[in-house]
Amino acid sequence: MSRILYYLVLKPLSHIPLSILYGFSYFLYWFLYKLIGYRAKVVRGNIERSFPNWTKKQVNNTVDKFYRHFSDIVVESVRAFSMPEAEFLRRARLVNPELLQQFYDAGQSVMIVCGHYNNWELPATCLNLQMAHIESAVYKRLGNSFMERKVYKSRTRFGLKLIEKKESKTWFANPEPGVFAFFFISDQSPTTSKQVYWTTFLHQETAFFTGAERISKDLNLPVIFIDLSKVKRGHYEMEMTLIEEHPQLTPDGQITEQYVQLLEKMILKDPSKWLWTHKRWKRKREKEIVEDEIAQNDF
Secondary structure, three states: OHHHHHHHHHHHHHOHHHHHHHHHHHHHHHHHHHHHOOHHHHHHHHHHHHHHOOHHHHHHHHHHHHHHHHHHHHHHHHHHHOHHHHHHHHHHHEEOOOHHHHHHHOOEEEEEEOOOEEEOOHHHHHHHHHOOOEEEEEEEOOOOOOHHHHHHHHHHHHOOOEEEEHHHHHHHHOOOOOOOEEEOOOOOOOOOOOEEEEEOOOOOEEEEEEHHHHHHHHOOOOOOOEEEEEEEEEEEEEEEEEEEEHHOOOOHHHHHHHHHHHHHHHHHOOOEEEEOOOOOOOOOOHHHHHHHHHHHOOO
């Protein structure tokens, strides 16, 4: 079935210009939001809790804009299977490559962190074309082996090096030779990890992964944040901000906190562009404190 879907639907659609594919986006918006309400309860609940002072109209407008943007991301991701290099560069432009270049000239690998904001897939795929560093990212292998091969090939065709999540600990313990830029999407919900950082994010107690901070300290990698803005439909700009040049000199949690503040600032510019479909706040800090106290007193 996956082969049929790919060769009869995804691959043919990927050759269609985005100017035409956006017509499918309108239909997808109607289907996902108006017809089946795909994760609509989760999206609305997340937005309501993140903006407790908003009116119902403000929430409704943001939910509607989110599904329109989400539908655009889907068709842009389909187009990415066959998007040529020149088009990628037009649609995801790095505005200040000189920040990275200074570290490359010094032979220094870096850590790049970002969130699920705007279309994060486009810069992740083509950033390698706009910098001297070797771009690398940790990913989770797809369950379907056929689609895994196709997605892997699409994502790596411009030089991105993917490290499978299960192999990442071993890889970072003994990195390959080279000057790398490690690309981390760091706003996922850490459902099981015990190594998390708790902070207030969008008016809520939120747990964040600390993997990017811990690796940056272990390897002494400068940490850089990507602010991804949408210039117009299908066109994005990446602006780099240095979070910390010497991570080993910082107290635990400081780098993650700075990342969280930059992520929140980016989201607040246009909340509809963040990926609201995930249950990001199902992990509760109060519950974990109680469980820890019980465990410490369990004789």
